[in-house]
Amino acid sequence: MLQLLRRSVLVFGLAALFVPCATHAQVREVVSKQVSVGRSEATLSLEFSDDGALEVSLRNGSVLIDGERVGAFEPGGELDVAWRELLGRAVALEDGPLSQALADWTIPAELAGSLADVAQAMDRALETALEDFDVQVDASDGTVSISIGNERSFLRALLGSADRLGLLPAALEGLDSNVRVHVGEDVDIAEGESVSGNLVVIDGDLVIRGEVAGNVVVIGGTVDLREGSEVSGAVRLADARVLGNRGSVREGVVEIESDADTDAEEGASAARARLRNEIRNEVRREIRVEDRGYDEGDSALMAPFRSVARAAGGLIENLLVVLILALVGAAATMFAGDKVDVISETARRAPGRAAMVGVAGTFLLLPVWILGFIALAISIIGIPVAIAWLPLFPLAAAAAAVVGYLAVARNAGEWLADSHYPWTGWIRKSNPLITMVGGLVGLMALFVAANVLSIVPFFGLVTGLLIAGACIVTFLAVQVGFGAVLLTRAGRRREYWTTYDAHAAWDATMDVDVDDDVGTTRGPGDVGGEEREGA
Amino acid sequence: MRSTILVALLSAAASSAVHAQSMRSVTMSRQLEDNSEVQVSVEYGVGRFSVRSVSKGLLYRMNLRYDEDRFEPVAEYTGHSLDVGLESIRRSRMRGDWESGELHLELARGVPMQLDLEFGAVHAELDLGGLALTDLDLSTGASESTIDISEPNRARMRQARFEVGAAEFTVQHLGNLNAEQIEVDAGVGSLVLWLDGEWQRDAHLNIDMGLGALELRIPEGLGVQLHKQSFFTALDSEGLVKRGDTFESLDWSTADRRVTIDLDAAFGSVRVVWIR
Numbered sequence: 001m002l003q004l005l006r007r008s009v010l011v012f013g014l015a016a017l018f019v020p021c022a023t024h025a026q027v028r029e030v031v032s033k034q035v036s037v038g039r040s041e042a043t044l045s046l047e048f049s050d051d052g053a054l055e056v057s058l059r060n061g062s063v064l065i066d067g068e069r070v071g072a073f074e075p076g077g078e079l080d081v082a083w084r085e086l087l088g089r090a091v092a093l094e095d096g097p098l099s100q101a102l103a104d105w106t107i108p109a110e111l112a113g114s115l116a117d118v119a120q121a122m123d124r125a126l127e128t129a130l131e132d133f134d135v136q137v138d139a140s141d142g143t144v145s146i147s148i149g150n151e152r153s154f155l156r157a158l159l160g161s162a163d164r165l166g167l168l169p170a171a172l173e174g175l176d177s178n179v180r181v182h183v184g185e186d187v188d189i190a191e192g193e194s195v196s197g198n199l200v201v202i203d204g205d206l207v208i209r210g211e212v213a214g215n216v217v218v219i220g221g222t223v224d225l226r227e228g229s230e231v232s233g234a235v236r237l238a239d240a241r242v243l244g245n246r247g248s249v250r251e252g253v254v255e256i257e258s259d260a261d262t263d264a265e266e267g268a269s270a271a272r273a274r275l276r277n278e279i280r281n282e283v284r285r286e287i288r289v290e291d292r293g294y295d296e297g298d299s300a301l302m303a304p305f306r307s308v309a310r311a312a313g314g315l316i317e318n319l320l321v322v323l324i325l326a327l328v329g330a331a332a333t334m335f336a337g338d339k340v341d342v343i344s345e346t347a348r349r350a351p352g353r354a355a356m357v358g359v360a361g362t363f364l365l366l367p368v369w370i371l372g373f374i375a376l377a378i379s380i381i382g383i384p385v386a387i388a389w390l391p392l393f394p395l396a397a398a399a400a401a402v403v404g405y406l407a408v409a410r411n412a413g414e415w416l417a418d419s420h421y422p423w424t425g426w427i428r429k430s431n432p433l434i435t436m437v438g439g440l441v442g443l444m445a446l447f448v449a450a451n452v453l454s455i456v457p458f459f460g461l462v463t464g465l466l467i468a469g470a471c472i473v474t475f476l477a478v479q480v481g482f483g484a485v486l487l488t489r490a491g492r493r494r495e496y497w498t499t500y501d502a503h504a505a506w507d508a509t510m511d512v513d514v515d516d517d518v519g520t521t522r523g524p525g526d527v528g529g530e531e532r533e534g535a
Numbered sequence: 536m537r538s539t540i541l542v543a544l545l546s547a548a549a550s551s552a553v554h555a556q557s558m559r560s561v562t563m564s565r566q567l568e569d570n571s572e573v574q575v576s577v578e579y580g581v582g583r584f585s586v587r588s589v590s591k592g593l594l595y596r597m598n599l600r601y602d603e604d605r606f607e608p609v610a611e612y613t614g615h616s617l618d619v620g621l622e623s624i625r626r627s628r629m630r631g632d633w634e635s636g637e638l639h640l641e642l643a644r645g646v647p648m649q650l651d652l653e654f655g656a657v658h659a660e661l662d663l664g665g666l667a668l669t670d671l672d673l674s675t676g677a678s679e680s681t682i683d684i685s686e687p688n689r690a691r692m693r694q695a696r697f698e699v700g701a702a703e704f705t706v707q708h709l710g711n712l713n714a715e716q717i718e719v720d721a722g723v724g725s726l727v728l729w730l731d732g733e734w735q736r737d738a739h740l741n742i743d744m745g746l747g748a749l750e751l752r753i754p755e756g757l758g759v760q761l762h763k764q765s766f767f768t769a770l771d772s773e774g775l776v777k778r779g780d781t782f783e784s785l786d787w788s789t790a791d792r793r794v795t796i797d798l799d800a801a802f803g804s805v806r807v808v809w810i811r
Contacts, residue, residue, distance in 0.1 A: 031566045034610070038559035038603050047565075091562045094593060377723055377746045378767075378802050383701070 028052070028130050030095050035087050040075065042084050044102075046129065051184075054129035056122055058083055063118050065125045071118030079119050082108045103130045167238035171217050171256045172200070178214065186221075191228065198233070208247060215251075225249065307455050314451035322440045329406040329436045337432070339491025344407040347484035355476065358404070358483030369393050400490065404481020405474075406436060412477075413439030443477055446470035558635070559603040563610045563619070564596040571615050572647035572669060577654070578609070578620035582636030584657040588665035589641035595619065600637040642666055647690050654678060664711065665689070671712070674698040682706045687733045688713035699726065708732035710757075710792075715739065723747050730757060731810060734792035744800040751796070752808045758790025759783070761798060761807075768800040774809045 032047035043057035057064040058080055063071045073079045086105050093101055105126060107119035178197030186205045189195060193210035200217040208216070208229040215233035216223065218240040225231070229247030238256040245253065332340050347354050372393065376386035413435035417427040427438035441448075450466035453459050488494065573594065577586070582601070589596055597619055599608050611618045621638060642648065649670040652661070657678045663671070664685030670693050673682070677700055685708060692714035697706065701723040709717065710732025716739050719728070723746045730740075731754045742749065753759055753774075761782040763770060775782035787793065798805065 029566070031568070032564070032612070034561065034563045036559060036561040036608075039557050041559070094564060094591060095566055374746065374802060383723070 028099065030099055030130075033090065033094070033098060035091050037084065037087060042080070042087055044087055044090060046102075048129070052129070054125065056125060063122065065121065070121045071114060073115065073118060077115075078108045078110050079115055082119075083122075099130050102126050167219060167256055171219055171236050171238040175200075175215060175217070189229070191226075311451045311455045314454070315448060318444055318447050318451065322437065322444060325402070325406060325409070325440055326433070326437045328402060329409070329440075330433050332403055332406060333432055333436070336491065339488075340403065340407055340410070340432075342488050342491040342494050343404060343481070343484045344410050345494075346488050347404070347408050347480050348411045350487075351480050354483035354487060355480045356483065357486050358479035358481070361482055361486045362479065365397055400485040401478050401482045403490075404483070404485040405478050406440075406481070407484060408477040408481040409439035409443055410436045411439065412442045413437070415439075416442050443473060444470065446473060557603050558600055561599040561601075561608050562597070563599075563608070565594045565610075565612055565617075567592050567594045567643050567646065570646055572649065573643075574616045574649045574651070575642060576616075576618045576620075576651040577640060578618075578622065579638045579654040579657060580606075580621060580623065581656045582638065582658075584637075584654050584659040584661075585639045586652070586661040586663065587641055588644040588662070590644040590665075593641070594643050594646070596641045598637070598639040600635070602636065606636070645689055654680075663688075664708075668692050668695075668712070671695040671714070672698075675702055675704070676700040677702060679703045680705070684708040684711035684732060687711045687735070691715075694718065696720070699724065705729070709740075710734040710738075717741070719743070721745065721747065721749070726750070727752065729810075730754065730759070730794060734794070737793045738795075740794055740796045742796065742798045742800075744798070744803065746801060747803045749798075749800065749803065749805045750808060751805070752810050753784070754810050756786070756790065757784070758787045758793035759796060760787055760793065761796045763798045763800075763805070765798065765800040765805075767802045769804045771804070771806040773807055775807060 029049040030046050031049050032045075034043070034045040036043040036045070041057065041059040043055065043059065045053070045055045047053050053066075055064070055066055058073055061072055061075060062069050063073050063079075086102070089101055090098055103126060105123060107116065107123055111119050175198045179200055180195060180197060181200045181202070182204055183202045184204060187199070187201050187207070189199075189206075189208045189210045189212065191209040195210070195212045196214070198214040198217065199206070199212050201219070201221055201223075203220045205222045205224070206216070206218055207224045207226065208231065209226045211230045211232075213232050215236060216231050217236045217238070219238045221240050222243045223235060223237070223240065224243040225235070225245045225247035227246040231247065231249045234251035235242075235249050235253045236256055237253065242253060329340075369389075373386050373389050376382035376389055410432060413427055414429055416424045416438050417429045417435065424438065426434070428434050446466050447470040450463045450470065453463045453466065485491070575595070594612070595617060597608075597610065599621060601608070601621055605623060606621045607624050609618055609620050609622050619640065621636070642650075644665045645667050647667045647669050649672075650663075650666070650668055651672045653674045655676040655678065657675070657680075659675065659678055659680040659682075661680070661682045662685050664683065664687075666688065667690035668688050669690050673696065675698070680699075680702060682697075682705065684706075688711055690713070692712055694716045695712050695714040696718045697704070697720070699719070699721040702721075703725045704721065705727040707729040709728060709730050712732070713735050715736060719726070719740070719742045721742070721744045725748050726744065727750045728740075728742075729752045731752070734757065759775070761772070761775060762780065763782065770782075772782045775784060777783075784790070
């Protein structure tokens with residue numbers, strides 16, 4: 001780094017010797033302007049015709065010139081207000097009038113102390129940037145000729161890329177003192193023209209049609225060797241490329257690479273290889289874990305407990321499902337209990353019919369969804385409804401399936417309560433919620449059994465069969481429930497009517513639990529019918 | 536009571552979202568270097584969007600107003616290629632008054648230009664009159680757009696393409712585009728095409744429409760031949776005579792300028808309206 005700095009100082013020192021020799025000022029052409037004003041920022045960015053640029057910004061309490069902090073300001077203070085006023089005028093101006101307005105800007109008289117210094121720095125930056133800087137130094141007596149297109153481009157050429165600075169010593173190595181240097185400008189050696197000595201082009205493009213009696217060095221640009229051109233030395237390229245090589249180069253074209261480039265490339269290559277190995281090892285490890293079901297890093301002693309942990313996880317998962325469904329069921333019973341009753345009744349009285357309707361409804365879901373959207377979209381007025389239709393229809397279908405499943409679960413709970421199986425005594429038919437929870441546990445019993453059995457080794461097949469059975473039961477329950485929801489129009493249309501039955505009432509009084517699963521008749525107009533069951 | 540509380544909460548949330556954003560105004564411009572053809576690409580997501588021509592020796596001037604926390608302006612000019620617009624700087628849910636953003640773009644009048652416009656959910660008012668367009672590619676999402684070619688195009692256009700998503704889309708003075716081939720690809724929505732303006736040559740208009748309503752406003756004196764290939768699409772072809780598979784205006788064979796329209800529509804309606 002120190003070496004790099006030393007080189008920079010040498011280069012700038014060399015340039016400083018020549019730069020003051022022939023400076024003349026004129027108005028610089030602004031080709032691009034950007035005025036950006038926000039709550040905490042007021043920035044002016046200019047680009048000039050010679051690729052120069054300037055950015056003055058008041059941002060978050062700091063004054064920045066070309067990104068460098070030169071001081072502080074108070075938001076809303078005099079400097080901020082004056083700067084924003086200037087930018088307000090600059091918005092409507094272009095090129096000449098814009099340059100004039102910016103150059104004429106004077107700092108507010110009220111400013112004092114450090115704030116005045118900051119404002120002066122801004123003013124100086126504007127004036128300096130707007131003055132055209134054109135230097136031509138030509139020491140034709142012999143040894144060095146430097147042509148600099150523009151100070152900013154020269155500085156940018158050297159500072160813009162630290163790599164280029166690093167390339168300079170290698171590129172210029174061995175050149176004698178007879179050197180012609182062009183910085184930040186394009187050079188064209190015409191046919192018949194002869195350059196005696198070395199030719200260096202920095203940050204510019206070189207076209208050679210004539211002859212160069214020496215070496216050619218191009219840094220940060222291109223070289224085009226046209227037909228008939230001749231270079232008696234070598235063409236050295238540093239961060240540059242050859243556009244065409246139809247001439248004669250006695251010592252050939254040499255690519256200059258800095259040590260840093262080589263090191264960086266090797267470093268990048270090593271990093272790539274390291275990353276590749278890491279990814280490969282990670283993928284292999286993942287595959288092993290997938291195959292064996294556990295990570296090699298785990299202790300082998302823990303292996304017997306893994307299946308227990310897995311089973312416990314499955315049980316907790318199932319309990320959570322029951323809990324969530326019970327909560328949904330409680331809400332449904334509380335807010336639409338009568339509709340759940342109707343759905344439940346229909347699912348119980350006509351499970352086959354409900355299942356067929358449910359399967360048909362499931363198959364029709366997708367076409368109805370699409371056609372419904374199309375039908376709504378055809379009418380321009382319906383387009384907003386169509387947009388709502390897209391997410392709401394699947395949500396409604398999912399809600400119907402869940403409510404239907406809960407209604408079937410209630411039926412299952414009632415059946416379990418009547419069955420007098422062990423462990424079913426807690427299911428009380430007088431409480432629809434407990435009945436529903438009981439039914440949910442019953443419907444998911446096969447899942448629970450599969451979880452418990454997965455602890456025992458060598459029972460994989462039985463576990464698989466239990467899971468398959470559980471899936472079938474769940475599928476059937478959902479289809480019956482969904483069909484019942486469709487048949488009853490979400491519980492709004494009663495398919496079966498419950499009637500009073502003296503036997504049932506007596507039984508209910510004796511058993512305490514109320515059993516309303518008796519004495520039903522088909523159809524709304526047939527109240528008092530005699531289609532008794534279970535009597 | 537509950538609804539009152541809900542409304543109050545929503546209002547508070549909305550106002551806090553609005554206040555949370557920090558709007559920034561940016562003005563950008565670039566001087567015109569020469570009259571070489573320029574490739575201009577404009578990209579804008581949400582807000583109000585306008586384009587018109589400018590004749591002050593400028594290549595472009597752009598006024599932007601946007602939420603600086605979410606977007607940043609783009610203005611790149613390299614080798615006769617200009618990219619301008621606004622791009623998102625972070626992925627976040629759109630909240631608050633994001634529609635208050637604006638982009639007003641002025642483009643050089645008379646400079647040969649390939650124009651590529653891409654905008655999303657915006658309210659767009661584009662006046663392309665006075666521009667010298669050699670190629671036009673316009674793509675929009677769910678927008679409410681009015682495109683007017685208020686003056687005849689100063690250059691001969693190779694092709695104009697309009698790709699419309701779900702939008703209310705109106706193009707006025709299509710004849711002023713000076714294009715031989717005009718492609719309109721519309722998804723869902725309402726499409727109004729004014730075939731008025733100064734037709735300098737016969738042209739071909741290709742319309743591919745998904746769902747929605749298309750209205751063709753045709754000036755009297757312009758010869759029109761319509762080839763329709765549709766599915767569930769109603770055609771109100773007033774003033775057109777059916778000859779075989781095509782519909783023709785009465786003066787098709789004698790008209791000075793003739794426009795052939797290929798229409799491929801899926802669902803919706805097509806209406807022909809004659810203008811004096």
